[in-house]
Every structure is written in structure tokens, then in C-alpha cells.
Amino acid sequence: MTAPASILLVDDDADLLRLMTMRLTAAGHAVQAVASAEAALAHLAVKLPSLVITDVRLPGLDGLALFDEVRERHPSLPVILLTAHGSIPDAVEATTRGAHAYLTKPYDAKALLDKVGQALRANAPGPAPVGGDGAWRREIISRSPRMAEVLAEARLVAATDASVLIAGDSGTGKELLARALHNASPRAGKPFVAVNCAAIPEALLESELFGHVKGAFTGAQGHRQGLIPAAQGGTVFLDEIGDMPLALQVKLLRVLQERVVRPVGSNEALAVDVRVLSATHRDLELAMTEGAFRPDLYYRLNVVKLSLPPLAERREDIALLAQHFLLTLAERHRKRVKGFAPDALDALVTAPWPGNVRQLYNVVEQVCVLATAPLVPLAQVQRALQMPSAEVLSYQHAKQRFERDYLNQLLKLTSGHVAEAARLADRNRTEFYRLMQKHGLDPQQFRADPLTAPSGFSDSRLSGESGA
Incomplete structure (x- = not known):
């Protein structure tokens, strides 16, 4: 059960103080009523309320001076000012300096409760930590019921070794949730290794994940441990898993099935004990239907799916x-x-x-x-x-946007002729097809009538006879 919000009420009119206390108490709030600004400051020194409501005209230190003191000492504590007609300009000026709102006397009871509700919502604390211990999710700041549901599910699955797929738009905090899962798991004392699959060039991704031995490729002058073996006993988080090349998806599937890793250039497989978490902003089910993501890997990764709201x-x-x-x-x-x-x-x-x-x-x-x-x-x-x-935009998403726009321009320039577009991009045709598939581009959409084709391309090329 939620504790009632505490409100400090300041007014030298005893009758008004009593009436407002009754109304706020009836609305479910805990009210502390005092008759002066000095008494209010003394109370604030002992216990901080959720909201201060003060009359502007008070004996001694007035309500505006009290507001200034509150703003200096407790800048996030909301203050509502009560004002008679003659002091409205002062109250309006105070709102430009941070007072939450002002109400004129005689005040409307509904308006009072509405302003109180708005102020309390703006200053509400976050929810009690899920499971009574908030250390595991300390990086996730939230009071949202939607997020509370996600965190409750995360806490449940954290105790297991099940693979988890985290879905959500860019910028929603997928890596933070992955870290929270790791922190709440029995593997919390072991490494947490995050890998952005889209940020590492395709030619280097296998070596980064699995490691390599000396001489495995040009420039491999020594042995290097991969990121998956580096997480031994802990958790590997594969961010943007939807951007992993198909050839590498097969090798990752072997890691999940057999719990072994074979470094590039090595004949020996290394046993690994890691939990795999993954994340994507892509629709992987759609990617499967388009042949861009392996169904067997998808089902291995998607034992439990957690979706972060925007x-x-x-x-x-x-x-x-x-x-x-x-x-x-x-x-x-x-x-x-x-x-x-x-x-x-x-x-x-x-x-x-x-x-x-x-x-x-x-x-x-x-x-x-x-x-x-x-x-x-x-x-x-x-x-x-x-x-x-x-x-x-993150660097990677800006890069993806550029890549798609670049492919669009090439395909428009060549009227959908893939071989010619690949030549202009200095890429082989197979790789260019893979890039088009990655971005959902169909060369047929760019095909033009021979009469409207750009000069320099023959009719045979436009008809696709070259094998595009």
C-alpha cells in the first residue's frame, strides 16, 4: 500500500488553515499545518515533505521569502503559492523562478486538488525496488508501471541461465537492462562483456568474438582471446544481433549448442561457459522470412523475450x-x-x-x-x-542510414542494374546483393524503361542479360 503524500501547509489564517487541512486530509494526504514561515523552515530542517503550500502574505518572513529559502535548500521540492488579488503579480513572478503554481483566494477546492496532484506527480519518488533489493537495477531510473512489469520479468529470468532477447527501439536502454539481468544472476561476480555486432566491421567480427591465433590472417602477429572466451563464467551481451552476417550466425549457433569456441586459424575448440543475452531494434521474425536471419539461431536466442517500451x-x-x-x-x-x-x-x-x-x-x-x-x-x-x-542518432544508426541512402542512389543511377551498381561501389555482386537484402531493397523497384535509362547503359544491360 502506498504511503500518503506529506504536505506542509503554511498560513496565518487559522480558519483557512483548518479548512484546507480537512480537504487535503480527506483527499488522502498527510498534512502538517504551521502558521509562519519561520515554523515552516524549522519543520523542513527536521523532515522534508512532498509539497509545500504557503500563503504569500505572512507575518515576519513572507511566503515569497519562504519560497526563495526552499528553492535554495531543496530545489526539487515543489511549492504552491496562495495569494490575494493584490499580490498576484508577485506570485506570477515567483512561478518564473520555479514556483510550481499559484492559487488566488478564495480558492476553488477542485483547482487546489488538481494543482496538488500535478505537483506530487512531478516530485514522486520511484517505485520500491523489485524484489526488495534495488542494487541489481540501480542504473535503471523508472516509476513507470510498464517498466515495472519488464523489470519484474527480468528479475525472474535472471535467476536462470536461459538466453534472453531484448527488443526495443534505439535509445530505450537495452544494454542497461542486460547489465541488470547480469547483476541479478548467479553470474554477477563474473565478467559482463558487451559487443555491438553492427559496430564491428564484418571482416573482424569473427576474430573479435572468437579470438585468433598467430598467423591466422594478415596482421595477426600474436594470439588474441575473443570476447566470448573473455566472459568465461559470466555473461556475453550481443547488441544489434540482427546485423550479424549469416555466415557468422552459423558459428554462433555452434557456440550456443556445443558450448565451444574455435578461434580463427585454430584447429582446437575451447570450452566456454557463458550466458548469452542479445538485443535488437529490428524485426527478426521479418528478417527470418527474408532469409537474413537463421530461424534456428533465433529460437536459441529467444528463449525469453523482454520488450522495452519507447x-x-x-x-x-x-x-x-x-x-x-x-x-x-x-x-x-x-x-x-x-x-x-x-x-x-x-x-x-x-x-x-x-x-x-x-x-x-x-x-x-x-x-x-x-x-x-x-x-x-x-x-x-x-x-x-x-x-x-x-x-x-547513435554512430551506428547514422552509419546505417547513410548506407541505405548510398545504395538507393546507386540503384537509381543504374536503374536497378546490380552489377553496375556493385562496380561503382567497388564491391562484388554477391556482397552488394547481401547489402540490398540487409536494407530491404529490391532492384526491380529501380528498373527503368530503356528510353528513360541513364546514358551509357546498353539495352541488354537494362534487360538484365548480364545476370543482375
Whole structure:
């Protein structure tokens, strides 16, 4: 059962204080009521509430001064101001400096409860760690029910040695979930080795995974241990497994089936004891139907499938992640920024986030580096959000986009003539076909009528007689 949110209520009007306490208590909140700003500061020194609601006009230290003290000492603690008509301009000005909201007297009960609910959601803590011990998933910041379901499943499967396939869009945190699985497993004390299959050139990938012996190929001047043997007793995480070449998929399947690795150039197989986790943003079932991914390997890897939701489907995590990133980055860049203005936070929460958590981190880093005040204003967040999505692409996905565009241009130039396109790309035809298959390109889509073909290509070539 969730504990009631604690609210510190500050007003020198005893009748109003009593009435608001009754209404907030009836709504399920725990209320501490005090009559002065000085008493409120004394209370804050002992126990931090989830929300402060204060009248602007108070004897002694007024509500705006109290807000300034709260903002200085506890920048993430939301404050709602209660104001009479004459002090509205002061309250509005305070919201530009970080006050969550203001309400005018006499206040509307529904408006009060709505503002309280908004403030509490923005400042809500994350959920209790799954299984009572959060160390295994400490890198995953979330209060989302969707993520809680994924983490609960991850904790269950972590205790086994089953292979896990993690699916999700780019930037959703697939490697973080893989690390969490490893941390919660009996293999936690052994190595965790992450390999991005798409980032390593195809010619080197086999050597990187399995190792090689001296003289195995030109430049192999000594023995080298592969990344899979290096994870002995622990976990290997194969990211972007959907980009692994078919020839190498066969060899990986042997590792999974026989638990042995044969280094490149060696006649001896080495026994390995590793758990294999994999991830992809591709549709592997579609890749199987297109012949780009082996079904037997797919079923070996996909014993359990965990799917990470995009950030747009876990919006309750955005404020939590943004504040966490901001404080971490502020320390790294030696900045004194402490939080976001309420309207700036609203802009982050409602943004589309095509690049998911990776894009959010990028935006927060930009506003942190450029920050000149303790609170990040709305205008700065809006400028950062205007960055084109390409700015937050990972290197590998930018490379893939370029590769597909490059193939498109060649096929358009040659009217779908594969042999000619391969010649222009300085690649053999077999490799060029493989690249087209990887990107789902059909040369027939680029075939042109002979009359509209580019000059320099004969009718026989355009008709495909050369074997394209």
C-alpha cells in the first residue's frame, strides 16, 4: 500500500488553515499545518515533505521569502503559492523562478486538488525496488508501471541461465537492462562483456568474438582471446544481433549448442561457459522470412523475450530521468544548475522523443552546459528540443542510414542494374546483393524503361542479360 503524500501547509489564517487541512486530509494526504514561515523552515530542517503550500502574505518572513529559502535548500521540492488579488503579480513572478503554481483566494477546492496532484506527480519518488533489493537495477531510473512489469520479468529470468532477447527501439536502454539481468544472476561476480555486432566491421567480427591465433590472417602477429572466451563464467551481451552476417550466425549457433569456441586459424575448440543475452531494434521474425536471419539461431536466442517500451509510452519517467541526468551532468560539468522550471519540465514531459532516453540525455546535457541559473527555463528547453532528430542518432544508426541512402542512389543511377551498381561501389555482386537484402531493397523497384535509362547503359544491360 502506498504511503500518503506529506504536505506542509503554511498560513496565518487559522480558519483557512483548518479548512484546507480537512480537504487535503480527506483527499488522502498527510498534512502538517504551521502558521509562519519561520515554523515552516524549522519543520523542513527536521523532515522534508512532498509539497509545500504557503500563503504569500505572512507575518515576519513572507511566503515569497519562504519560497526563495526552499528553492535554495531543496530545489526539487515543489511549492504552491496562495495569494490575494493584490499580490498576484508577485506570485506570477515567483512561478518564473520555479514556483510550481499559484492559487488566488478564495480558492476553488477542485483547482487546489488538481494543482496538488500535478505537483506530487512531478516530485514522486520511484517505485520500491523489485524484489526488495534495488542494487541489481540501480542504473535503471523508472516509476513507470510498464517498466515495472519488464523489470519484474527480468528479475525472474535472471535467476536462470536461459538466453534472453531484448527488443526495443534505439535509445530505450537495452544494454542497461542486460547489465541488470547480469547483476541479478548467479553470474554477477563474473565478467559482463558487451559487443555491438553492427559496430564491428564484418571482416573482424569473427576474430573479435572468437579470438585468433598467430598467423591466422594478415596482421595477426600474436594470439588474441575473443570476447566470448573473455566472459568465461559470466555473461556475453550481443547488441544489434540482427546485423550479424549469416555466415557468422552459423558459428554462433555452434557456440550456443556445443558450448565451444574455435578461434580463427585454430584447429582446437575451447570450452566456454557463458550466458548469452542479445538485443535488437529490428524485426527478426521479418528478417527470418527474408532469409537474413537463421530461424534456428533465433529460437536459441529467444528463449525469453523482454520488450522495452519507447520513452513516449512511459512519460511518468521523463521528469525523474531528466532531473537525475541534470544533477549527474551538473556535477560532471561543474555547473550550479539544480532543477527545471515547472513549465520547462512540462515541455520535456510532452515532447515526442523519437530518440528515446538517449535523446533525453542529449537534450539535458545541452541545457546543463548552457545553463546560467539554478533552474533551467522553458526557453532553453525549447531551443534544445528544436534539434533535428539526426543529432541524437547513435554512430551506428547514422552509419546505417547513410548506407541505405548510398545504395538507393546507386540503384537509381543504374536503374536497378546490380552489377553496375556493385562496380561503382567497388564491391562484388554477391556482397552488394547481401547489402540490398540487409536494407530491404529490391532492384526491380529501380528498373527503368530503356528510353528513360541513364546514358551509357546498353539495352541488354537494362534487360538484365548480364545476370543482375
